[in-house]
Amino acid sequence: MFAAPLHPLFVHFPIALLTVGTLVYLYIRLKPAQDQAWHRISLFLIATGWLTGLLALTTGAINFSSVPDSHPAHPTGVAHATLAFVTEVFYLIGLRLALKPRDQRFAWLFLTLGLLALIATGYFGGELVYHWKLGIAG
Numbered sequence: 440m441f442a443a444p445l446h447p448l449f450v451h452f453p454i455a456l457l458t459v460g461t462l463v464y465l466y467i468r469l470k471p472a473q474d475q476a477w478h479r480i481s482l483f484l485i486a487t488g489w490l491t492g493l494l495a496l497t498t499g500a501i502n503f504s505s506v507p508d509s510h511p512a513h514p515t516g517v518a519h520a521t522l523a524f525v526t527e528v529f530y531l532i533g534l535r536l537a538l539k540p541r542d543q544r545f546a547w548l549f550l551t552l553g554l555l556a557l558i559a560t561g562y563f564g565g566e567l568v569y570h571w572k573l574g575i576a577g
């Protein structure tokens with residue numbers, strides 16, 4: 440059913456890069472004197488996390504396409520996939536706002552919403568593997 444375990448290989452990149460990038464961004468924004476170098480580093484981490492998120496979306500969609508609608512894990516998979524898309528949309532908006540100095544005011548909100556959606560995505564991904572045993576031979 441699952442030809443190549445590429446999805447579990449790729450998911451670590453967006454999870455790590457988006458989490459660290461968002462935390463650094465929020466920390467820098469909270470400080471009275473903002474460090475421009477760390478600001479740029481946080482945006483670089485978020486941008487690379489977003490791009491690697493596209494790989495996670497693609498490989499996840501390929502794996503999920505072999506799960507029949509009647510499979511008991513299907514609703515969990517739909518929730519997981521929807522949250523993954525929502526994560527990418529929130530981060531795209533947050534990054535777009537954070538890149539323009541005059542639009543920066545609400546970037547933190549979209550990046551925080553993205554981080555929460557990412558955590559929920561990972562939770563449902565774990566359910567797929569550890570509860571429903573998707574991707575596990577046997």
Ligand code: HEM
Pocket residue numbers: 441444446447450453454492495496497498499500501502503516519520521523524526560561563564565567568573574
């Ligand atoms: C930002 C995008 C995504 C992230 C961060 C992500 C994260 C995860 C994580 C952490 C797991 C558990 C892996 C493990 O413990 O080995 C997982 C499993 C899974 N995900 Fe995703 N996921 C994403 C997008 C998607 C999408 C869009 C789909 C389907 C359309 C999908 C379908 C699956 C499936 C079927 C599994 C079960 C294991 C497998 O077949 O590889 N994922 N995902």
